[in-house]
Amino acid sequence: MVDLKSQYQKIKNEVDKAVIEVMENASFINGPAVKEFCDDLAVFSGSNFVIPCANGTDAIQVAMMAMDLQPGDEVIVPVWTYVATAEVIALLKLKPVFAEVNPNTFCIDVDQLEKKISPKTKAIVPVHLYGQCSDMEPIMKIATKYNVYVIEDTAQAIGAVYTFSDGTKKQAGTIGHVGTTSFFPSKNLGCYGDGGAIYTQDEELAKKMKMIAHHGERIKYYHDVIGCNSRLDTMQAVVLKIKLKHLKDYEKNRNAVANFYDKAFEGHPNIATPYRSSNSTHVFHQYTLKLINADRDALKEFLASKNIPSMIYYPVPLHHQLAYKDNLQPGDSFEISELLAKSVISLPIHTEMDEEQLNYIAETVKSFFL
Ligand SMILES: *Cc1c(COP(=O)(O)O)cnc(C)c1O
Numbered sequence: 001m002v003d004l005k006s007q008y009q010k011i012k013n014e015v016d017k018a019v020i021e022v023m024e025n026a027s028f029i030n031g032p033a034v035k036e037f038c039d040d041l042a043v044f045s046g047s048n049f050v051i052p053c054a055n056g057t058d059a060i061q062v063a064m065m066a067m068d069l070q071p072g073d074e075v076i077v078p079v080w081t082y083v084a085t086a087e088v089i090a091l092l093k094l095k096p097v098f099a100e101v102n103p104n105t106f107c108i109d110v111d112q113l114e115k116k117i118s119p120k121t122k123a124i125v126p127v128h129l130y131g132q133c134s135d136m137e138p139i140m141k142i143a144t145k146y147n148v149y150v151i152e153d154t155a156q157a158i159g160a161v162y163t164f165s166d167g168t169k170k171q172a173g174t175i176g177h178v179g180t181t182s183f184f185p186s187k188n189l190g191c192y193g194d195g196g197a198i199y200t201q202d203e204e205l206a207k208k209m210k211m212i213a214h215h216g217e218r219i220k221y222y223h224d225v226i227g228c229n230s231r232l233d234t235m236q237a238v239v240l241k242i243k244l245k246h247l248k249d250y251e252k253n254r255n256a257v258a259n260f261y262d263k264a265f266e267g268h269p270n271i272a273t274p275y276r277s278s279n280s281t282h283v284f285h286q287y288t289l290k291l292i293n294a295d296r297d298a299l300k301e302f303l304a305s306k307n308i309p310s311m312i313y314y315p316v317p318l319h320h321q322l323a324y325k326d327n328l329q330p331g332d333s334f335e336i337s338e339l340l341a342k343s344v345i346s347l348p349i350h351t352e353m354d355e356e357q358l359n360y361i362a363e364t365v366k367s368f369f370l
Helices: 004-025 032-045 056-065 086-091 110-116 136-146 203-213 234-244 248-267 298-305 322-327 335-342 355-368
Strands: 049-052 076-077 095-099 121-124 149-153 161-163 169-173 179-182 196-200 217-219 287-289 344-347
Touching: 004 234, 032 049, 032 234, 049 056, 049 203, 056 086, 056 149, 056 179, 056 203, 076 086, 086 095, 086 322, 095 110, 095 161, 095 322, 110 287, 121 136, 136 149, 169 196, 179 217, 196 203, 234 248, 248 287, 248 355, 287 335, 298 355, 335 344
Parallel strands: 076 095, 076 121, 121 149, 149 179
Antiparallel strands: 049 196, 161 169, 179 196, 287 344
């Protein structure tokens, strides 16, 4: 699905030098590159504050810990997402409230969001799935109306740009009260292990989240709040600092792949190519097709027999996961997510694909339907 080896070869000299330097200086924890990378990411994203942490899941957890939520408080999360988003809600003894997604964008359905709000709702977590922004303008309007926090899960959409109706543009993760992201190796900005970061525009929240990620420490050995231990290693920071310079090009390469696939499958009666929102750019973390009147699992098997990897993101929506099945509310039904679970398939997309590979994949997919 991704080719991280070829990507590394292109930046090997620079990365090797930087990693060796960390070892020679033994600056493994909180070395200078951690702050430098966060400063660079702040400039790149337009976020006032960037707080490093250990992974994208911790990023969401630290954000929620900073919001003084009480056990039983409700947090709305799309039912169609990676489990991490709901997991930290449950871990903090909050209640995940599932919301349906839009069948085209795969992101939280804004039209159905308001009816999920109750007096106990304290936060909404839109997930910018597959690389495109959720519809943030109406989400922020609803959040303001009900005075709830918005945490943007930006793990799949770093660099995506949302355009408001007045023309204002903002990057994914910098619109809500907090934005969280992941540097898992296969993410668009991936490090060589685990890593994550938190964006906020609010100085108070920034201070608090920084403290929480460091054992709730105000000054060394003085702990004001209950925290956790969530750091970005210096090794990962030096890699990220180098790769951030290439992120725009990586995004371009991913879009070229997506455009190729779009054209190859244009007008195909059994294939719906990814919908492009008019108010968001797409950074194509995934290229996900929806099949129409076709056996998705048979296509996946067929591709595997031709040595083409494919993935199902996600085979089981959260409300059918054993760990979360008790979180259903009366009247809940998630027919769209259930249909997506049966009909989506993601094709290989990464920064190092050539025309020959793309042709082979597209022609093989089409040959399945002949
Ligand atoms: C990858 C991902 C996460 C978690 O990131 P980790 O760094 O693996 O903890 C959270 N949410 C979404 C939508 C993701 O894709």
